Amino acid sequence: MTRRGVLAGLAAVLALAGGAAWKFRLFAKHYPSTPYDDLLDQITDREPAIVFGQAARNSLPGAAQLAAELRRDRRSLGERAAAEPGEAQIAEVAGWVVPQSVARYAALAAQA
Amino acid sequence: MSSFQDARTLPRDTVLSPDLAIVGGGPAGISLALALAESGQNILLLESGGRTFEADVQKLYEGSQTGVPYIALDGGRLRYLGGSTNHWGGWTRPLDKIDFENRKGMPYFGWPFRRDAIEPYFARAQSLIEAGPWIYDEADNVISGNGPLLRLGPGGIYTSWFQFSRTRDNNLPTHFGDRYQADLIKAARITPLLNANVTAIRLSPDAGRVTQLDVATLSGNRLTVKPRYTVLAAGAIENARLMLASNDVTTAGVGNGNDLVGRFFADHPIPRNVATLVLFDEGISPLYFNNVALPDGAVMRAVLSPRQEFMRAHGVAGSLTTVENEAKLDAFATAAVVTTAQALGVDASHAKAYSLGCGMEMAPDPDRRLTLRTERDALGMPRLNLHMTISDDDFTLFRQTLTELGRQLLAAKSGMLHISYNRRDEWLEAMDWGNHHLGTTRMHGDPKQGVVDANSKVHGIGNLYVAGSSVFPTYGSSNPTLNLVALTLRLADHLKKVMA
Numbered sequence: 001m002t003r004r005g006v007l008a009g010l011a012a013v014l015a016l017a018g019g020a021a022w023k024f025r026l027f028a029k030h031y032p033s034t035p036y037d038d039l040l041d042q043i044t045d046r047e048p049a050i051v052f053g054q055a056a057r058n059s060l061p062g063a064a065q066l067a068a069e070l071r072r073d074r075r076s077l078g079e080r081a082a083a084e085p086g087e088a089q090i091a092e093v094a095g096w097v098v099p100q101s102v103a104r105y106a107a108l109a110a111q112a
Numbered sequence: 113m114s115s116f117q118d119a120r121t122l123p124r125d126t127v128l129s130p131d132l133a134i135v136g137g138g139p140a141g142i143s144l145a146l147a148l149a150e151s152g153q154n155i156l157l158l159e160s161g162g163r164t165f166e167a168d169v170q171k172l173y174e175g176s177q178t179g180v181p182y183i184a185l186d187g188g189r190l191r192y193l194g195g196s197t198n199h200w201g202g203w204t205r206p207l208d209k210i211d212f213e214n215r216k217g218m219p220y221f222g223w224p225f226r227r228d229a230i231e232p233y234f235a236r237a238q239s240l241i242e243a244g245p246w247i248y249d250e251a252d253n254v255i256s257g258n259g260p261l262l263r264l265g266p267g268g269i270y271t272s273w274f275q276f277s278r279t280r281d282n283n284l285p286t287h288f289g290d291r292y293q294a295d296l297i298k299a300a301r302i303t304p305l306l307n308a309n310v311t312a313i314r315l316s317p318d319a320g321r322v323t324q325l326d327v328a329t330l331s332g333n334r335l336t337v338k339p340r341y342t343v344l345a346a347g348a349i350e351n352a353r354l355m356l357a358s359n360d361v362t363t364a365g366v367g368n369g370n371d372l373v374g375r376f377f378a379d380h381p382i383p384r385n386v387a388t389l390v391l392f393d394e395g396i397s398p399l400y401f402n403n404v405a406l407p408d409g410a411v412m413r414a415v416l417s418p419r420q421e422f423m424r425a426h427g428v429a430g431s432l433t434t435v436e437n438e439a440k441l442d443a444f445a446t447a448a449v450v451t452t453a454q455a456l457g458v459d460a461s462h463a464k465a466y467s468l469g470c471g472m473e474m475a476p477d478p479d480r481r482l483t484l485r486t487e488r489d490a491l492g493m494p495r496l497n498l499h500m501t502i503s504d505d506d507f508t509l510f511r512q513t514l515t516e517l518g519r520q521l522l523a524a525k526s527g528m529l530h531i532s533y534n535r536r537d538e539w540l541e542a543m544d545w546g547n548h549h550l551g552t553t554r555m556h557g558d559p560k561q562g563v564v565d566a567n568s569k570v571h572g573i574g575n576l577y578v579a580g581s582s583v584f585p586t587y588g589s590s591n592p593t594l595n596l597v598a599l600t601l602r603l604a605d606h607l608k609k610v611m612a
Contacts, residue, residue: 044454048447055444081455085265085523090515095531096448097518102455 034112036067039105042077046109053110055094056103063111070104077105115297116163119308120331130156130303131611133325133339135310135354136346137161138195139593140580140600142288142296143240144343147604149299153611156337157296158308158327160346161192163289168330172309172489173349175496179480180540182379182500188547189347193306194289196347196547197593202277202285204243204594206234208430210420211588217427220376220476221586224557224566230598237598242278242286244410249273251412258404259397261414265523268422268516272432276403276411277593308335311491313342313358313366315573322366322576328491341575341611343603348377348549348582349496352482355553355563355570357494367570370560373553374482378587380471380546381502383539387468387514388439391527392453392460400435401466417589418513428509430473430589433517439465445530456525463527471546472510473589477501482552507539548592553578554585567606568599579603 031037031046043049060066073080080101084090091103132148134141137159145157161169169192175185190198207227214222238246247254251273252261261271277285296304312326322342327335344351352374356365365373389396398404399414406412416433423430441449445465453460474480480501484494511531518529533539556562559571564583570576579600581592588595 043451045450048450051444051447052451077455078457081452082457082525085519088519090519090522092515092531093448094444095534096445096452097515097522097529097531098448098452099455099522102452105455106451 036063036108036112039067039070039077040109040112043105043109049106049109052093053106053108056091056107057110060104060107063108066104066108066111070101070108077101116293116304116306118306119327119335120329120333122333122335124333125336127336127338128156129338130154131339132156132341132343132607133158133337134343134345135325136195136344136350136580137193137289137304138345138347138580139197139241139288140596141343141345142194142292143237143597143600144345144579144604145302145304146292146295146299147601148607149302151608151611153301155302156339157302157304158310158325158337159193159304159306160309162306163193163293165190165192165198168490169307172491172493174489175498176485177498177500179500180502181543182498183545183547185349185496185498188545189349189549192289193293193304194287197286197288200277200285200593202243203274203591204238204241204277205248205272205274205432205590206598207588207590207595208420210423211430211586211590215424215427218429218475220478223585224555224562230595230602233598233601234594236601237594240597241594242291243275243594244278244406245408247273247406247410247412248275251414255399255404255406255412258399259395261397262400262416263524263526264517264520267520267523268419268426269416269513269520270419271414272417274413274415274432276413278409278411307331309491310337310346310354311493312360313354313576315358315361315366317361319362320572321574330490339575341577341607343577343579343607344553345579345600347580348552349482349498351578351580351582352552353484353493353496356482356484367553367563367573367576369572372561372563375478375480376476376551376554376585377480377482377498377500378474378476378550380548380587380589380591381474381506382469382471382544382546383533383542384469384544385436385467385542386433386470386510386532388441388445388530388532389435389466389468389521389527390441390449390463390529391466392458392463392525394526395464396435396466416517418516422516426512428512429475429506431510431513432471432589433514434469434471436467436469439467441465448530449528452522452528456522458525470510471589471591472506473587474506475503476551476554476586477503504536507533507536546591548581550581550584550587550592553582555583556585568603577603577607
């Protein structure tokens with residue numbers, strides 16, 4: 001076997017492994033399953049969202065209603081967070097001025 | 113050529129008869145005297161103090177207070193030649209057009225003229241305070257090489273600019289007494305009289321004219337001044353005190369037929385650490401942090417202000433938000449920043465935080481007022497009580513401005529904002545003040561709503577005027593010195609006409 005062949009084979013194995021890791025989220029953080037994972041999976045890092053959401057949850061509905069409301073808007077968290085400041089859809093959480101959806105997703109994360 | 117005279121050394125009961133007596137040798141009094149130096153009128157500039165600080169003179173300012181805690185009445189001003197420019201910070205900025213407007217739903221706001229009326233005087237005022245070339249909000253086009261301005265989305269807040277009175281070898285800015293004493297001496301028709309305390313304004317029996325001023329010294333001397341015209345330029349607290357205390361002909365005091373003298377006192381609240389600014393991926397330009405000197409002599413600093421359109425649309429008062437110090441984020445703050453930045457799709461791993469300060473405009477309040485007490489000072493003048501107030505609306509309106517700033521940071525994906533205070537007690541605990549005394553002889557065309565008219569003449573008294581920020585009926589958020597000097601130069605032009 002040529003040296004070039006060995007390197008090409010190694011590269012192919014690594015690419016396959018990387019693809020599998022991405023596909024099956026082998027290195028992603030895993031959380032206990034909740035009824036709201038379709039929403040919560042949009043949060044990149046759930047721990048800080050849970051911490052922040054503790055301050056937001058008191059002024060927002062419970063998890064089931066909040067999730068139902070969030071699902072009515074088909075935009076992703078990222079799309080909404082980017083658009084809302086321009087639409088004056090902002091919230092204040094413990095003094096922090098944030099896009100409304102950030103407060104709501106974080107509150108959901110804190111309740112889930 | 114004249115020279116400084118000392119009231120303590122003039123023969124007792126001397127009578128002086130100038131064309132114009134100016135009471136107070138601060139920025140307004142000195143600017144007025146110099147502006148009229150070539151007018152052909154003999155001018156007597158009466159200054160209570162000497163050329164340097166003296167404790168027994170300063171004690172004449174002592175008074176009492178009620179209401180919201182405020183700086184001691186002898187603490188925020190200086191009683192000697194140059195007045196409070198002897199301790200000012202040199203921040204300068206013209207009032208905005210909106211500061212002169214009558215504003216719907218905002219009682220007592222507005223001047224009897226538009227900003228156009230004092231604009232012709234800004235250039236000379238800028239020169240007197242030695243703040244370099246007139247740049248201010250043109251700075252965006254002038255300044256380069258100090259990093260980009262804060263990225264904000266479209267909205268009500270923008271980067272505006274302060275300039276500074278020139279510093280000399282790291283010394284404080286222009287002290288009017290030191291800086292202009294040679295000019296005062298050089299002017300043949302100006303007589304600066306030091307240690308001369310005006311203790312009473314005497315009116316004609318019909319109360320229509322000032323006939324004389326009583327002058328006393330702490331050493332016990334007494335003089336009389338019989339001027340054709342008088343301008344009070346002793347600051348917003350002393351102007352009111354002198355008018356209220358001169359009550360032998362009109363029992364309510366001079367110019368106080370409608371019980372307005374001493375009311376509407378104001379200052380600029382400057383609560384500390386009002387907010388934390390977080391920038392996701394970049395530090396802030398030093399233009400917001402430090403005073404930056406330009407090659408042409410201007411010293412600039414960027415601040416954040418509400419646009420006039422935003423102020424009109426939302427009924428918001430003026431404010432100037434400053435970037436103060438780098439700040440640290442605690443665990444909760446870090447969680448807020450990470451969560452928000454990730455949702456916005458930006459990297460906040462190098463985020464930097466800064467504490468913000470501000471200067472706020474207060475809404476005019478007739479109950480924020482100076483009144484005479486029975487206790488008297490060493491010259492026999494009644495001391496004052498200041499009843500200080502600040503309304504919850506003042507905080508609420510400024511909070512709207514901060515919220516808008518936060519919204520625009522998010523819209524630009526450049527950062528976010530934490531507002532520090534929500535409750536009144538939190539605001540008050542963080543409160544400091546600008547030492548900008550304003551409003552106690554407010555200007556209005558209607559004598560029932562103002563002490564002086566649009567020419568700064570006291571309503572109903574033919575030869576008595578008031579100069580300085582005590583005539584400001586609405587205050588804006590800009591520091592007052594530049595504006596009060598411009599207004600004084602306008603008064604000088606008026607006096608040239610009426611005294612001729």
